[in-house]
Amino acid sequence: MASPKMTSTEFAAARERLGWTLIEAAVEYNVTPNVIEGFERGSVRIPNAIARDIRFRSVVKDRQAVLAASALPECAVAVDLNLAVVGKKGDDLLSATHAFLDHLKSCELCRQRGEYVERHGPPLPDLPTSVLFRIGGWANWLLDRLPGIMRPPEGKAGDGRRIGFLIGGALSALACGMVLLFIIARVTHGVRERWWQGLGWLGFLIPAYFVGFYLAGWVWDVLRPVHDRFIGYVLRWWLAGVAIYGTVALVMPFMDDEPTSLQEAVGIVGIISSIWALIGAGLWIKDRLWGKLAKR
16 A cells, blocks of 8 residues: 655654754765755655655664664674675575575574564655566565465575566566557558557567576576586576577467478577577586685
């Protein structure tokens, strides 16, 4: 549910709760102090992104105060793991985040602190995130509702499938946009016959994208134990290429007026997946030379 619109009084109270001066708030949100003053006078509209962020930070500050006033000690392990997330990127960020979340689930003290702040602290508003991050959250929600055998496991063991599902969704959205442009172009130029052909393409392409990239993600997850070895790089990229282009090749005969023969399709998939294997080999060499892989 969307948060209510922030008033100028609420913004001023949140800024003071965080202990920011006008200048510090201006630096935080990359505006001038005059703009912050405008927020608090009500003469300048508070952007939704800034309102969500400062509301979230203010509530977090209140919840921290509630925990500090409780008799529950702070978990030193959780503090260290939380600090370890700062400054991380890519796979390192995912690993650090998974370690922190896994600890929260298994630590009795962290569980007690979480239950206490939920009972005695203010409710936490929606996390201020980007559109892409929210899309990722919706995708995870859908994945959690797949049948058990298809549902990716939690943590790093299922990251490949989750990312594959997201890529399949992104390409499906791109395909919808391209087909819409195709239909508009045909209708605009008076070519009304078979304008519906693009919709038929989507009926084959969208399932192919989701299935192909999900299978590629499954390959990525299965080969995680050898992900830092040369054979791991090559197999991951080669089999991912087979999964993606092989799935698309299966639906191409239903989309083309002059369908490609099975022999030709197999040859094309083989060539493209071989190129992907070479890319994997090249990336292994690059990572090895740049010191991203441990020497064996």
